[in-house]
Amino acid sequence: xxxxxxxxxxxxxxxxxxxxxxxxxxxxxxxxxxxxxxxxxxxxxxxxxxxxxxxxxxxxxxxxxxxxxxxxxxxxxxxxxxxxxxxxxxxxxxxxxxxxxxxxxxxxxxxxxxxxxxxxxxxxxxxxxxxxxxxxxxxxxxxxxxxxxxxxxxxxxxxxxxxxxxxxxxxxxxxxxxxxxxxxxxxxxxxxxxxxxxxxxxxxxxxxxxxxxxxxxxxxxxxxxxxxxxxxxxxxxxxxxxxxxxxxxxxxxxxxxxxxxxxxxxxxxxxxxxxxxxxxxxxxxxxxxxxxxxxxxxxxxxxxxxxxxxxxxxxxxxxxxxxxxxxxxxxxxxxxxxxxxxxxxxxxxxxxxxxxxxxxxxxxxxxxxxxx
DNA sequence: AAGCCGGGGCA
DNA sequence: TGCCCAGGCTT
Numbered sequence: 001x002x003x004x005x006x007x008x009x010x011x012x013x014x015x016x017x018x019x020x021x022x023x024x025x026x027x028x029x030x031x032x033x034x035x036x037x038x039x040x041x042x043x044x045x046x047x048x049x050x051x052x053x054x055x056x057x058x059x060x061x062x063x064x065x066x067x068x069x070x071x072x073x074x075x076x077x078x079x080x081x082x083x084x085x086x087x088x089x090x091x092x093x094x095x096x097x098x099x100x101x102x103x104x105x106x107x108x109x110x111x112x113x114x115x116x117x118x119x120x121x122x123x124x125x126x127x128x129x130x131x132x133x134x135x136x137x138x139x140x141x142x143x144x145x146x147x148x149x150x151x152x153x154x155x156x157x158x159x160x161x162x163x164x165x166x167x168x169x170x171x172x173x174x175x176x177x178x179x180x181x182x183x184x185x186x187x188x189x190x191x192x193x194x195x196x197x198x199x200x201x202x203x204x205x206x207x208x209x210x211x212x213x214x215x216x217x218x219x220x221x222x223x224x225x226x227x228x229x230x231x232x233x234x235x236x237x238x239x240x241x242x243x244x245x246x247x248x249x250x251x252x253x254x255x256x257x258x259x260x261x262x263x264x265x266x267x268x269x270x271x272x273x274x275x276x277x278x279x280x281x282x283x284x285x286x287x288x289x290x291x292x293x294x295x296x297x298x299x300x301x302x303x304x305x306x307x308x309x310x311x312x313x314x315x316x317x318x319x320x321x322x323x324x325x326x327x328x329x330x331x332x333x334x335x336x337x338x339x340x341x342x343x344x345x346x347x348x349x350x351x352x353x354x355x356x357x358x359x360x361x362x363x364x365x366x367x368x369x370x371x372x
Numbered sequence: 373a374a375g376c377c378g379g380g381g382c383a
Numbered sequence: 384t385g386c387c388c389a390g391g392c393t394t
Contacts, residue, residue, distance in 0.1 A: 141391045
């Protein structure tokens with residue numbers, strides 16, 4: 001247990017210290033952070049172009065891609081996505097399946113569906129020019145609208161995201177920052193002369209210095225004013241969120257065809273909606289997996305064959321256990337490489353590859369990457 | 373206001 | 384293993 005482990009500390013109640021937090025010297029704080037940002041700010045592919053005057057399409061795509069997604073990961077998808085859809089017109093004219101294929105593996109697929117829908121609106125009416133206009137687009141909330149309007153249009157809008165929340169909670173010594181509190185702090189500190197750069201600076205600080213687990217306070221340009229750093233327990237700010245436990249889900253799936261061409265269904269609803277996958281049924285409460293298997297076979301008019309194996313897949317709110325069987329049916333098979341699949345379905349298809357490798361004694365291919 | 377939505381990195 | 388990530392939509 002490290003010295004900074006919050007669990008090893010006595011419980012803290014409310015902000016530290018108990019006396020009111022002194023007002024910050026805004027000019028000095030702004031100058032310190034922007035100076036740091038100008039020296040060591042990250043060079044990222046969506047940061048091309050003049051400060052406050054970036055290409056709105058490139059900024060937009062990046063901001064959607066980075067929602068709840070770490071920068072290192074977003075980078076991998078960013079160039080690929082722009083190459084596939086270089087302009088908003090290209091994106092608007094593409095089929096949704098192609099958009100999801102570019103998004104495959106990145107998660108939160110509603111982002112891709114909203115982005116595609118919004119591209120249709122923008123291709124018809126042009127880019128919004130201010131915060132309110134962006135906010136009206138599907139998939140664009142307060143954070144994204146503030147980011148785009150400040151970065152691409154120079155508007156004085158302060159972003160509030162996970163980094164901003166953590167940075168200001170520590171700076172002001174607030175263990176339980178509400179959404180409104182964070183936004184108020186962000187609004188008050190925003191540098192009106194360089195709103196876009198300020199927003200990026202706060203997020204860079206949160207991502208590289210004021211990190212969740214091991215903040216590098218000695219390197220921080222704001223440490224002189226930081227209540228959490230002074231407390232010696234920076235990781236105690238903000239207090240960790242309590243999350244509901246993940247739900248256990250069981251299901252059965254059929255592999256009709258092979259790992260290159262198989263019968264796939266397009267999933268609907270909120271879970272993996274829009275993606276393709278093996279035909280599957282959830283095991284209902286009070287039902288056995290074999291009963292679900294019979295139901296699935298009847299729905300497809302399929303003859304169920306051998307058991308291929310079980311795959312498990314853990315998501316933030318779900319733990320899915322899927323029994324996979326081979327089956328035969330007179331249904332159209334789709335080229336797997338052209339479809340957008342979740343990791344779960346890639347794992348299911350991998351069962352067949354492993355089995356074939358075993359039959360032909362081809363050796364280890366279990367480390368083959370999903371897709372392709 | 374709370375629940376839901378992926379997938380991977382990291383201590 | 385648990386928490387977090389350049390959040391937004393639905394109920």
